[in-house]
Amino acid sequence: MMRAAGCLIAVIWLAASSAEEGRVPLTQSQQAGGTPISLSTLDRLEDMAWWPTKGAASRNEYAGTAECAKCHFATAASQRLTEMARASTRSMDAETLDGHKRLTFQQLPYRYEILRSGDQVLGSVRDERSSISRPLLFAFGKGVVGHTYIYKVAGNWFESRVSYYAELGDLDLTTGHAHLPPAELERALGRLLEPEEAQRCFGCHTTVSTTAHHFDPEQSIAGVTCEACHGPGLKHVQAMKTGHIDQGKKSILNPRSLDAASSVDFCGACHRTFGDVVQMNVNGVATVRFQPFRLEESRCWGRTNGQLTCVTCHNPHEPLIHDIASYDQICLRCHSQSSSSSAGKGHRTVACSVGKADCVGCHMPKVQIPGMHHAFTDHWIRIAKNGVPYPN
Numbered sequence: 001m002m003r004a005a006g007c008l009i010a011v012i013w014l015a016a017s018s019a020e021e022g023r024v025p026l027t028q029s030q031q032a033g034g035t036p037i038s039l040s041t042l043d044r045l046e047d048m049a050w051w052p053t054k055g056a057a058s059r060n061e062y063a064g065t066a067e068c069a070k071c072h073f074a075t076a077a078s079q080r081l082t083e084m085a086r087a088s089t090r091s092m093d094a095e096t097l098d099g100h101k102r103l104t105f106q107q108l109p110y111r112y113e114i115l116r117s118g119d120q121v122l123g124s125v126r127d128e129r130s131s132i133s134r135p136l137l138f139a140f141g142k143g144v145v146g147h148t149y150i151y152k153v154a155g156n157w158f159e160s161r162v163s164y165y166a167e168l169g170d171l172d173l174t175t176g177h178a179h180l181p182p183a184e185l186e187r188a189l190g191r192l193l194e195p196e197e198a199q200r201c202f203g204c205h206t207t208v209s210t211t212a213h214h215f216d217p218e219q220s221i222a223g224v225t226c227e228a229c230h231g232p233g234l235k236h237v238q239a240m241k242t243g244h245i246d247q248g249k250k251s252i253l254n255p256r257s258l259d260a261a262s263s264v265d266f267c268g269a270c271h272r273t274f275g276d277v278v279q280m281n282v283n284g285v286a287t288v289r290f291q292p293f294r295l296e297e298s299r300c301w302g303r304t305n306g307q308l309t310c311v312t313c314h315n316p317h318e319p320l321i322h323d324i325a326s327y328d329q330i331c332l333r334c335h336s337q338s339s340s341s342s343a344g345k346g347h348r349t350v351a352c353s354v355g356k357a358d359c360v361g362c363h364m365p366k367v368q369i370p371g372m373h374h375a376f377t378d379h380w381i382r383i384a385k386n387g388v389p390y391p392n
């Protein structure tokens with residue numbers, strides 16, 4: 001009860017502050033329609049028996065992706081090709097090194113090198129006097145944007161100070177690391193991750209890295225696979241194998257059953273929910289990385305009781321579709337001249353006076369984020385005008 005009251009206050013505050021700034025009070029329509037609102041991931045983790053990144057279940061409750069593939073073979077075959085499934089790899093499997101003998105970078109006094117050596121990938125840094133070299137255990141990121149390497153020294157996890165960026169085809173400083181060269185060699189190679197931070201990294205980029213609240217990344221499955229989203233599946237598998245279909249369905253989460261705000265929060269467990277972004281206190285162009293936050297700023301969301309969720313446009317089991325024309329039919333469900341009656345129950349929608357196709361090309365522009373060497377898609381669907389300051 002106390003928690004529910006706390007949430008309500010937070011919502012009213014949000015609605016009020018966004019109205020003040022002339023924004024659409026995005027939670028209002030949802031409250032009127034009785035649809036639950038966006039929560040922070042911490043709240044979801046506390047409230048739900050299963051939620052992505054929750055590490056409560058023990059290891060022997062998980063079945064493994066190979067098991068899921070036995071019955072859901074088509075889903076498993078396409079999911080394997082997604083960037084999410086490749087959100088991390090064991091460094092040895094990382095494709096980035098395939099075309100390169102070694103990757104190098106220098107920021108004097110330091111010279112960096114990453115290369116394959118036997119069955120390891122080594123990261124090294126040297127200055128005039130000495131050098132150190134560490135086996136890089138994991139590569140985080142899909143390689144389309146880039147790779148950041150994670151390694152371990154004396155039981156502590158580190159994040160490499162240099163990352164591979166696909167757009168450069170080479171190394172550069174990792175986003176978020178201080179630009180000034182650190183004083184010592186060990187710091188020049190990487191940044192110490194506090195245990196909780198390391199646990200969070202692995203929670204979003206791997207499957208089953210934390211079980212029974214114990215963090216053990218060396219046991220994890222690389223990438224975001226079936227049970228990272230659907231939760232531990234052994235009970236489901238056993239029930240299905242013995243023909244107990246109803247029981248089997250009840251023992252696994254089908255996110256299709258979630259209401260709109262919860263569905264977006266579900267993806268937001270890793271992509272960051274609206275509530276998470278408010279708590280993180282980031283603003284400006286950096287928020288473009290947090291698609292749930294941007295989408296929920298859109299009128300298309302706020303004025304339709306959230307009829308437009310992440311899975312309306314993205315099938316989480318299939319690779320991201322880059323052909324922008326293929327998104328038109330979704331926009332036209334609500335914005336076609338002739339469909340004003342079929343467009344969501346009673347929602348006033350308007351058609352475009354400028355374009356008839358490739359809607360997202362103009363209304364979901366790609367935005368370069370400083371330090372990332374990559375343009376991200378702005379999920380705040382809006383009239384984006386050149387020369388107008390970036391909306392926050």
Ligand code: HEC
Nearest residue numbers: 063067068070071226227230233237240241249252253254
């Ligand atoms: C022995 C076969 C079998 C295995 C193995 C199996 N499933 Fe299923 N699964 C099924 C069947 C049958 C259904 C019901 C399909 C239907 O209703 O059309 C189902 C349904 C589901 C659903 C939807 C549940 C619902 O409420 O509608 C999800 C999610 C799911 N499976 C995920 C998984 C995951 C994740 C794994 C691996 C941990 C897995 N399955 C392994 C047979 C299996």
Ligand code: HEC
Nearest residue numbers: 052083084086087141142204205228267270310314316320
């Ligand atoms: C367990 C964490 C997790 C959850 C839950 C999650 N994602 Fe992701 N997702 C990631 C990570 C990590 C990446 C980045 C992969 C990379 O670039 O290495 C990603 C990337 C993506 C991409 C970009 C793929 C590309 O080709 O660039 C899309 C689209 C996406 N996610 C959609 C979704 C949707 C839709 C949901 C909800 C159904 C969702 N994600 C839930 C972790 C997650």
Ligand code: HEC
Nearest residue numbers: 140141142143144145146147148200201204269270271289
């Ligand atoms: C709350 C979940 C979450 C946490 C914690 C997290 N990430 Fe990510 N990470 C994502 C998602 C989602 C993406 C894809 C969207 C984006 O790039 O913003 C991503 C993208 C990346 C990328 C971009 C590369 C690419 O190809 O897209 C790298 C590298 C990365 N993360 C490394 C890390 C490291 C290292 C840590 C820990 C210090 C970490 N992440 C913590 C969710 C998370």
Ligand code: HEC
Nearest residue numbers: 068069072075076079084224225226229254255256311316
């Ligand atoms: C990034 C998160 C994510 C991952 C990874 C993921 N799923 Fe799903 N899955 C979802 C979501 C979200 C839905 C609901 C989709 C919707 O509402 O249309 C879903 C639905 C399903 C369903 C039910 C289909 C239906 O029509 O109701 C099955 C079965 C399923 N997933 C199996 C799998 C299997 C098997 C894997 C691994 C190969 C997997 N999923 C990986 C997020 C995920």
Ligand code: HEC
Nearest residue numbers: 264267271291292295308309310313321322327360376377
């Ligand atoms: C109206 C359709 C639509 C909705 C809804 C939508 N997306 Fe996207 N998304 C796109 C398009 C279009 C792209 C860019 C595809 C391309 O050109 O590569 C994209 C790209 C992405 C990417 C790749 C990184 C980037 O910035 O380009 C991620 C991650 C992503 N979406 C996650 C999400 C999540 C999470 C949600 C729910 C909050 C969501 N999307 C909702 C249309 C949508």
Ligand code: HEC
Nearest residue numbers: 299300303304307308330331334344347348359363382383
């Ligand atoms: C579920 C219905 C729905 C879908 C799907 C949808 N929209 Fe909207 N959209 C709306 C509503 C409702 C409004 C608000 C109209 C108003 O305020 O009069 C809106 C507003 C807009 C606006 C004006 C925004 C502003 O701030 O002035 C643009 C531009 C827009 N939509 C483009 C798109 C594009 C592009 C797509 C596909 C990527 C899309 N919409 C998908 C319902 C939808």
Ligand code: HEC
Nearest residue numbers: 328331332335350351352353354355356357358359362383
């Ligand atoms: C070439 C860029 C471009 C393309 C392509 C485009 N639009 Fe637009 N759209 C605009 C501009 C610019 C405006 C603002 C027009 C104005 O202010 O008079 C606009 C306005 C809108 C509005 C708000 C209308 C209003 O009266 O408030 C909606 C909704 C919209 N577009 C939807 C779409 C949809 C759906 C598509 C795809 C079928 C699309 N747009 C394709 C540039 C584009």
